[in-house]
Amino acid sequence: IQAAEALFGPYRWGRYDVIILPPSFPFGGMENPRLTFATPTVLAGDKSLVSLIAHELAHSWSGNLVTNATWRDFWLNEGFTTYCEQRIMERVFGPARAALEKQLARGDLEEEMRDLQPWQQVLHPDLHGRHPDDYFSSVPYEKGSLFLQRLEALVGRPRWDAFLRGYFDGHAFQSITTDDFVAWLRSKLLADAPETKSLGDVDAWLHRWIDEPGLPPDAPQAKSEAMARVDAERQRFLAGTAPAALDTKGWVTQQWQRFIKGMPDN
DSSP: HHHHHHHHOOOOOOOOEEEEOTOOSSEEEETOOOOOOOOEGGGSSSSSSSHHHHHHHHTTTTTTEEEEEGGGHHHHHHHHHHHHHHHHHHHHHOOHHHHHHHHHHHHHHHHTTTTTTTTGGGGSSSOOOSSSSGGOOOOIIIIIIHHHHHHHHHHOOOHHHHHHHHHHHHTTTTEHHHHHHHHHHHHHHHHOOOGGGGGEEEEEEEHHHSSSSSSSTOOOOOOOOHHHHHHHHHHHHTTTTOGGGGGTTTTHHHHHHHHHHHHHHO
16 A cells, blocks of 8 residues: 555555455456455465455546546456556565566467457457457456557656656546546647657557557567576476476476476467
8 A cells, every 4th residue: 555655646545454355256356436346366375466456446546536438448347457466566565576476467468359250359449249258368467568568768757757657647537548648648648748749649559559459569568587497407308308497496486387388288
């Protein structure tokens, strides 16, 4: 909470609690104001799922304080919250841990998008005649976060952080649309940012991120040295090195995830 307040401004809900629900609770977490509902499997024993609490806490700013007006604007809740979660994790655990989790998340996104229809890969999809739940995937979460990471990289973290706090303050306890956000982004950040010249046509750039499927060519790609070590040890294992001889000391859960997911099907 202290890390989140330092980044995004005061926590405005008075009290924050987490209730661990029975195993029948069908989600990882749910961001009810003041009281996060959480699955019992969050208690992993190694703090590997602190990111879930960081995510639900971040909803106290993005999603509960500033809320999506329609299901087309779902990324305004989850993309912002995923970005804020990553910033909290970076502040609490350091840049290396944040890079590790971002690289893992982007890999999962790319894998999932291979099986999604084009309309399901869009941040601001046309839902006419479609059930909103058919849009549910990691796209509004991770692609939304990548868009915000790209904006941060464009103007630099100090200016971006000032913009982000102004965005939360300026829309507190309101429901907004993607068009509302884009208008705010243009007037409060991009209009005075000389860096936008590197983007060429800003309208086309925004359209590519928000209204087109897939990941734009300039989507950020986190590089984690910890993950690179995992890939190297996996190659040694596949080449015949005995498991006991692998250098896995100190690996965190996310590194084991990558080790296993990178295995061939056989």
